Amino acid sequence: MLSDSSSARRWRVLAAVALGGALGSSLRYGVSLALPHADGGAVWPTLTVNVLGCLAIGAFTVFLEAGEPHHLLRPFLGVGVLGGFTTFSSYLADAGGLLAAGRPLYAALYLLLTVLLALPAVICGAMLARAVVARSRRSGPGAFSGNAHDTAPETTPGTESR
């Protein structure tokens, strides 16, 4: 038994996931066009989106917990955009391509390298975001909370010293 409002809420969440997924996938496709992928370089676009996406989700999770985000922000940005931007299937397909090209060692290295870069990227993203949150809290209460979406993780790292 669903009340009207909770059913409407569910549809809004699904719409946010779909819109984010469309946007994240388009961005991933854009990266694949922008980076060289001929002549054995097929793995770079996927490696790039997966590491960047992990950096972003590490930061995003900290921002979500620090503020009082809109209830559609996580479905849109976390599930949709970042979920659609990063990919596990192309990661394996790239490794399969290397295997098919007679480079089994490269395939194994690529599988390992992505994990070894992506997991620290999550931690780096979280550390950068914590530094941003701490700074904004020092500069005044309420300066940050509720404005989690104003702080895009990619735009802040350069300004932060570790």
Add this chain to the structure above:
Amino acid sequence: MTLLLVALGGAAGAVLRYGIDRGVRPGPGSAFPRGTFTVNVVGSFLIALLVGGAAVFDGFGSSGLRTLLVVGLCGALTTFSTFGQDTVRLYTSGARSHAVRYVSGTVLGGVAAAGLGLGTVALFAQL
């Protein structure tokens, strides 16, 4: 046009991933990210089926259809960001062996599923 197909497949893949994650979400007390594991393994099977099928069968769908399903649907159905986030969460919450098992289980499970997908293609190729 290609971008539109990617976006369309991406929207469908993300909604499917969300639905599967909601459907297989573990009960309280279980930390294993069952939903993300499931979509990543299923997506690996699917992409092997699609890419393998295209390599073996001439004219296995148009290139537009493959863009829609491989880049869009499979790409967005599977995820690396949530996989990475969940792994780090498991690791930093003290469940280190869970984290190691989750990473190796997902990668090996995905490889096995992709092998199964290619095997299915090979089976059909002999018919």
